[in-house]
Each structure stands twice: as structure tokens, then as C-alpha cells.
Amino acid sequence: MNDHIDKELDRRQFLARAGKAGISIAAAGIASYLLYDSIGPAASVEAQDPVTLPNFSVPQIAAQTMSIVKGYDRVKTVNKAIELLGGIERFVKPGETVAIKPNVAFASPPMLGATTRPELVAEVVRLCYTRAGAKQVYVTDNPINDPASCFTLSGIGKAASQAGAKVILPKDNLFEHTTLKDGKLIRNWPIFFKPLEKVDKLIGIAPVKHHHRSGASMTMKNWYGLLGGRRNIFHQDINTIISELAMMVKPTLVILDGTQVMMTNGPTGGSISDLRRADTLIASCDMVAADSYGCGLLGLKVTDLPYLTKAREAGAGTNDYESLKPMFATVS
Amino acid sequence: MGLVRRRARRLEAAISFCLFAVLLLVAVGVLIKQSDSNLARFGINIATAELPLEDSGKSTDDQTALSSLVPTGFKTLGKTGIYNPENLYEKINGKAPLYTESGFEELSTQRFVNTTDENLWAELYVYDMGSAKNAFSVYSVQRRAEAKPFGPMRFAYKTSNALYLVHGKYYVELVGSVESDELFSAMAEVTRKVRANLTIDPDAEITELALFPEEDLVPDSIKLYLLNAFGFEGLTDIFTARYKLGGETIAAFLGRRPNAQQAEAAAKSYYEFLINNGATPKQTAKNILEGKIVDFYGTTEIVFAIGPFVAGIHEAENQQAAEQLAERLFRKLREATSSANDE
Numbered sequence: 288m289n290d291h292i293d294k295e296l297d298r299r300q301f302l303a304r305a306g307k308a309g310i311s312i313a314a315a316g317i318a319s320y321l322l323y324d325s326i327g328p329a330a331s332v333e334a335q336d337p338v339t340l341p342n343f344s345v346p347q348i349a350a351q352t353m354s355i356v357k358g359y360d361r362v363k364t365v366n367k368a369i370e371l372l373g374g375i376e377r378f379v380k381p382g383e384t385v386a387i388k389p390n391v392a393f394a395s396p397p398m399l400g401a402t403t404r405p406e407l408v409a410e411v412v413r414l415c416y417t418r419a420g421a422k423q424v425y426v427t428d429n430p431i432n433d434p435a436s437c438f439t440l441s442g443i444g445k446a447a448s449q450a451g452a453k454v455i456l457p458k459d460n461l462f463e464h465t466t467l468k469d470g471k472l473i474r475n476w477p478i479f480f481k482p483l484e485k486v487d488k489l490i491g492i493a494p495v496k497h498h499h500r501s502g503a504s505m506t507m508k509n510w511y512g513l514l515g516g517r518r519n520i521f522h523q524d525i526n527t528i529i530s531e532l533a534m535m536v537k538p539t540l541v542i543l544d545g546t547q548v549m550m551t552n553g554p555t556g557g558s559i560s561d562l563r564r565a566d567t568l569i570a571s572c573d574m575v576a577a578d579s580y581g582c583g584l585l586g587l588k589v590t591d592l593p594y595l596t597k598a599r600e601a602g603a604g605t606n607d608y609e610s611l612k613p614m615f616a617t618v619s
Numbered sequence: 620m621g622l623v624r625r626r627a628r629r630l631e632a633a634i635s636f637c638l639f640a641v642l643l644l645v646a647v648g649v650l651i652k653q654s655d656s657n658l659a660r661f662g663i664n665i666a667t668a669e670l671p672l673e674d675s676g677k678s679t680d681d682q683t684a685l686s687s688l689v690p691t692g693f694k695t696l697g698k699t700g701i702y703n704p705e706n707l708y709e710k711i712n713g714k715a716p717l718y719t720e721s722g723f724e725e726l727s728t729q730r731f732v733n734t735t736d737e738n739l740w741a742e743l744y745v746y747d748m749g750s751a752k753n754a755f756s757v758y759s760v761q762r763r764a765e766a767k768p769f770g771p772m773r774f775a776y777k778t779s780n781a782l783y784l785v786h787g788k789y790y791v792e793l794v795g796s797v798e799s800d801e802l803f804s805a806m807a808e809v810t811r812k813v814r815a816n817l818t819i820d821p822d823a824e825i826t827e828l829a830l831f832p833e834e835d836l837v838p839d840s841i842k843l844y845l846l847n848a849f850g851f852e853g854l855t856d857i858f859t860a861r862y863k864l865g866g867e868t869i870a871a872f873l874g875r876r877p878n879a880q881q882a883e884a885a886a887k888s889y890y891e892f893l894i895n896n897g898a899t900p901k902q903t904a905k906n907i908l909e910g911k912i913v914d915f916y917g918t919t920e921i922v923f924a925i926g927p928f929v930a931g932i933h934e935a936e937n938q939q940a941a942e943q944l945a946e947r948l949f950r951k952l953r954e955a956t957s958s959a960n961d962e
Contacts, residue, residue, distance in 0.1 A: 301627050305634065312638070392712060396740075396796035398780070431712045436697065440740075440796075500713040519708035522716065552761050554713045557794045558778040560765035 338463040338480050342537040343489035345378055345572065350612040353571040355580065358618035361407045361546055361568065368542070368570035369414065371614040378539050381420030383487035385539075387411055387452065390493045390509050391428040391443050392554065394436035399556050400549045402437070403492050405446030407544055411490060412450035427455040427482045428512045455482045462515045465535070469601075472524060473531045477515035488539040491574070495545040495565070495581045497553030501525040502592050503585050504554050505578040506541040506571075507533045507603075530597035533574060533604065543569040543577045545584040575604025576611050685729035685743055688812040690805035696730035696740055717760070718746060721845050722753035731805065739802045743809055744792040751823040752843065754790040758783060759842040766839070770810065776839070782806050787819025827858045830873055830928070830955055832947040837861040837868070848872065849933055853888045859933065864940045871948050873930035886911075886924040886931075893920055905942055907949055912942070921945045926956030 296304075354371035356364040369375050379385055389403035397405055408426060415421040426447035430437035434456040438444030444454050455461070463480035467473035483489060493509035500522050501508060510532040511518065521528035545567040552561045565584045571577035575598045579589050589595050595606040605611065684699045700710065704723055708715040718726075725747040733739035748754040758774055762783070766776035775784035780803075782793040791813055793806040828841055840861035848857035849872075857874040876882040890913070894900075898913035898920060911923045915934070919941040922931035930948055935941035 296627075298623065298627055301631060305631070308634075308638075394742075395794075398797060399794070431709060498713050499717055504713070519712075519715070522708070522713060525713075551763070552714070555711050557792060558763050558765075558781045559798065560763040560778040 337466040337475060338478075338484075339465060340478070340480065340483060340536060343487075343539045344537045345539055347572055348373065348377075350614070352573050352611045353569065353576050353580075353608060353613035354616070355613050356568050356570075356616045356618060357566050358568070359546060359564070359566050360618065361404055361544065362410045363618040364546070364568035365407055365410055365542060365570070366414070367616050367618050368568050369540075371616060372540075372570055372572070375414040375419045378490070379415050379419035379421050379488050382422045383419070384423045384425070384485070385415045385421050385488045385490060386425045386427060386483050386486040387415075387447075388428060388489065388491045388509065388512065388538075389426065389443055390504075390512065391434075391437045391441050392431045392512060394430075394432040394440045395555065396440060397442045398559065400494055400496065400547050400562050401554060401556050402441040403443065403494055404544060404546075405442035407492055407542070408443050408452075409446040409450040411492060411542065412447055412452040415490075416451055424450075424452040425455050425482055425486065426452045427457075427479070429457040429479045429515060430512065457515075467531055467535050470531050470534070472521055472528050473514075473535055478535075479513045479515060483513075489536070491536075491538050491541040493541070493543055494547075494549065495543060495584050496549040496556070497551055497561075497585060499553060501529060501594065503578070503582055503587060505581045506543050506574040507578050507594065507598060509541075510536045526592075526594040526597055529594040530601055530603065533594075533598040534601050538574065539572075541571055541574040541577050543571070543581045545569065545581055548584045550585065571611075571613075573604040573608075573611060575599055575606055576608035576613075579606040580608045580613070685727050685745065688729070688743065688809050688816065689731055690808040690812075692734055692801075693731040693739075693805050694734050696732040698729075700726075700728040702726040702728075718748070718757055721756050722749040723747075723757075724749045731809065733801070733805075738797060739795075739799055739805075741793055741795045741802060741806050741809070743813075744794070745813065745817070746790040746792075748788055748790050750788050751785065751820075752825050753845070754785045754788050755825055756843040756845050757790050758785045760844065762839070762842070768839075770807070772814075775810075777803075782810055784810060786814055786817055787823060789813075789817055789819070827873060827875055830951060831858070831860045831871060832944075832951045834947065835862045835864050835944075837863055848874075849889075851889055851892045853885065853892065854929075857929075862944055864944055865937065867935065867937045867940045869935045869937075869940055869944050870933040871930070871944055872933055873928055873948065873952065876927050876929060879924070879926055882924040882927050882929045885929040886922050889922050889929070889931075893922075901938065903942060905946060908942060908945055911945075912938070923949065925949055925952045928952045928956070 351372050354368045356368045358364040387408060389408045391402050393401045395401040412424045415424045438454060447454050457479055461479060461481035462477040464475050465478050466475050491506050491509050493506045496504040498504040507529050545565045547562045548565045549556045549561050550563045567584060569577045569580055575595060579595055582589060582592050589606045598604060599606045686695045686699055689695055702710050703725055704719045707718060707726060727745045728742060730740055730742045748757060755774060763778050765778055769775045769777040769782055772784050779798045780795040784791050793809055795802045795806055842859050844857045846855055848854040857872050859870050859872045862869045862871060876885055893913050893915055898915040901912040901914050903909055903912050908921060911921055913920050918934040918936060919938040920933060921941055930952055932941040932945045
């Protein structure tokens, strides 16, 4: 065999071959260097046009922007609160479609106050249909826990369905990417867009809760449920994300339920002893104002929640709720 | 000539091996990079990386897990959920940092529902906190004001719908869907099974708990702050206890450090933190507390070091009562230090 090789290959041939191999390696190296993309391929979503949530707000009417109703019966207080603002007819017109976004974050029983009370959701659905003549009402959220369990165990799924609403659970194809203009965190981020894309009006309904990270969870924090992806990373900058949510979402109306307030161990709670009766329900076209009043129910000042100031500075509303001349009422 | 050819063959073989080794290294490099799932390392915006929408806590069909703890008259509702520090937020969202910053290792959850009344259900949470001390910390800082004693365990309480306890390194919660005697009995049965089934280190003790003076101590008021006690980053691993003294409620605190020097440094840094934030030194007739008392916006703060302990009084309304309690705490810690030295 060696003899065969010896005959086939002399030193000149070997050097020639080695030279060719060297040139090949050098050529491959140069080509690799020229073709190397240090940034890497852009994700496919980069190519998509980011979506923008529609503006669902209605024109403000002086001294009819915010109402605060005292009482324990949520059905009565929410009726009175909306009536003070001009009635549901001001917000929803006949034939319109409405999305209601309660807080359904946890697979938790309604009694614990970690989620929006089902009777409150059902009553707003009923008002949209019977008083305003809405064509279709949707109830939707992208919960923290398993969506089906959350809607079932919170009682919201059943209550909404019985009131005639269509419940929409999150699925991959219902999310689109959005970028908030001047946003620092909401940039090319998936949001629960499809259920809101073609509705005419958006109503948020949230309980007042202590929140371990942000201090409080109310109407602005409730929009966290529209975020997809690994949204927990926003907890590192919770005040910014809440204020950006307030900039991103322009709802028709928000309802803040402070009938029972989760004073400690939020946002999940777990014990009835975490709750305190405050017998207060707020309806507002200005969610910053609603939350600014709501923080008082938790024993906090507006300055205790930096996101309220951030949201005001970003033009999402006012944290001087008294300037709106809110209307007060009590129902028995 | 033959020698030259043999050398050429060896050289050719060596070059071939070198080339082969280079190719092998390239292949290994490619494999390493491809196996790294952290897209951010490769310049891809993490914002574009979506996760499944479903609750990604790992479910398990392992019937030897929590599902085996089902109480009489109940059945499991769903599978056991398992969460690690990376995905704990998917279960408890904003409360996750409380656990992850306290040594959390794993959470297992399981719901149980009554076989005849679906409105009667409860969820069991078993947090593996890595140590009994960590478990005590998350238990104590979340303890409800309306807590009532429950069972024979030292660290356990109940509210009208829930049970909370520490079992070794485990912090256990059982949350009922409604206030119900039947449901509560079932939850109590689950806690008994948890204690029987979860093996723990029987020798794990939290020795600091015995260092607080017993006189006037409010029962079950001891808490453990592993981080940022009193809003000061430098004060870690601090136990607090409430006392009823002369009509006042006063909080005492203590923390063990590896040695006396570190305890002294901790006391000094907290004292300076208070001064830097507006506190002013206060006079005292008690020699052992001289130079250790400040007025902090109308409240009295005392901080001192004794042996390996940093200790003191936090935000007391009454200086006299604060000094009295501080003296007791000082003596108790001095005894503990002397005993340790004698041993």
C-alpha cells in the first residue's frame, strides 16, 4: 500500500495538494468572515406591522367623569355609579359590541377577592344588553393561572355566560405584537389584541387589592392581563409597566370595586382575613383618577404609588381626582 | 529519498489530524451554541420570544404526589402542579418575589373537591423553602392578624377559610373556597397527611426564637425578615418580636452574625443609616445603651451589638419602655453569648 502511495505521490505533488488545501481553508475562512452576521437573524415577528389598540374612550363631560358610591350591594352600587355618569347609554350605543375586562388572574374562589366579583361582571353585561342595546358583549382576560380554571373557579365564566356574554379565553392566535409610542417596556410585545380589535367599547372592572410588588392592583394594573409573553419580567419595573398600560389602553369606562378591599398578602390573598369592607365602588372615565381615589381605601397616599404620578405625567389621566368633581352617593 | 517520503507522509497525516481537530472543535462550538436557549445572548430581543399561554407549571400524573393526600369524601380536582423559581409567578404572580428572595426551591399544588358538592373545594400549596428558617420567614411575614391557633404544631394557624403551617423546610397553605365546617375538617385531614408524608429533618431548629425575653412577649408575634429589615439593605436575617410593655406595643429585633466583629459592623451601619436619614442621638441614663439610642421622627430606635448578635428596639413611642425592653434583650443575649463561650 505504502509503495503504491510512494509511486502516486512525490514531494512536489504533496506540496501542491497541501497548497490547494490551504487555499481552500483560507477561502472558506474568508467567506465565513464576510458572511458572518454578528446581530443574528431577526425574529419573524419583526417583519410584522405592530398593531395598535383602538381608542375606546368617550368624550368627557364636565363633572360627569367620576362617581363614588357607598354601599355593600355591588349590583346596586354599580347601577348608581353608572347612572351618575349619565347611564350606560352614554357609553354604549345600540348595536355596538362591548368587551369587558375583569380581573380573572387567579383560579381563586370569588370570596377571596383576588378576582373581580362575578355578580358585578354579570350586572354590567346585563346593563349593556338591556339598557344600552348592545349587539354583543364579550368577557375576556389572559389570566396568570390556567385560563379555563380561572374563569371557572372565579365564577366569572358562568356569571358572564348566564348574563348572555361570550367568554373569550386566550389562544395563541388571538395575540398580536404592539409597540407603545414613547414606551420603554411595551415594544414589539404580544398583547391580547384580537378580542379587542373589532369591538366598539371596552370596560375594565377590577377589585382593589394590595400588591406585593406594586403596592396596589386596581384598574390600571388590570390591563396587565392584556399582555402576553413572559410578562413577569415587567415586575422588575412595575411602576413603568403600569403607567405604560395606562397609556396603551384607552377604555370607555373603568369600574373599581372597593366593596371589599384586599388589604394584605396581595395580589393572591388566600384568607378572608386579608379583606376589609370599605363598601365603595368607583366608576370613572379616568382610570388614573379612579386608582388615585382607590389607593386611599388601602390606606395609601397617591405618592405611595409612583405609577400614578408616571401615568399622570404621561397624559393618561389625573391623580388629582378632586379636580374632576366626582359625584358621591350612598345606596342601602 | 525513502526517508523524505516517510517524513512527508507523517507531515501530511499530522496536517490532516489538525484539520480534523479544527473541524471537530467547530462542530462542538455549534452544538454548544445551539443548545443555549437564552436568545438574548444572541442579540434576539426577548420581547419577541413568546411562551405558551397555558399555565406552564409542570403537571404530574404521579399519583404518589400530593394527589395521594386526598381527604375522606373528597377527590382531586385537576393534577398536581409543580412550579420552580423560574415560573412561580405563573401561579402567584406578584407575590412570587416574596418567596424567590427567601430561598424558595419548589411549589407543589393540588386542589381537592367534595364528591357531592362542587362548591366545596380547597387548594393545597406546599412550598419547599430549602430550610426551616426560610419557611418560617415566609410564614411569619404573611401571618394574618386574625389568626387563631391550629393543631399541635408550634407554627400553625387558621383563619375562617384557610390553614397555614410550617413543617420543617416546607411552608404549607390550605385555602378553602368557602367558610365551611365540612371543608375545614377535610383541610385539617390534609395537613395531618402532609405532616405524616413529608419527611423532614427533625433536628432543624431556629435557635434565635429562644433568644427573645419571654416576659411581656406577644404570643406568635415573632417574624423573620431575611432581607431589607426596616427598609435598610444592610440589615438581613433579622428576627422581630412584639411586646406589650407599660401599655405600649414595642418591637424588639435581633440577628445572629458569624462573629462579634460582624455584629458590631451591622449595628454601626444601621445606626449610621438612621442618622443619615434624619435621626438624632438621644441621651440615656443606662450605661449599656449609651450612644445606641436615637430619635427617629418622634420614635425611639435602639441598636447595639453583643457577642455575635446585632439587636435593638424599632420605632418605639415610649423611650422609657424601649430602654427597659432593650436592657432585658441585652441581658438575655449576654447570657446566650456567655453560655456559648462556656461550651
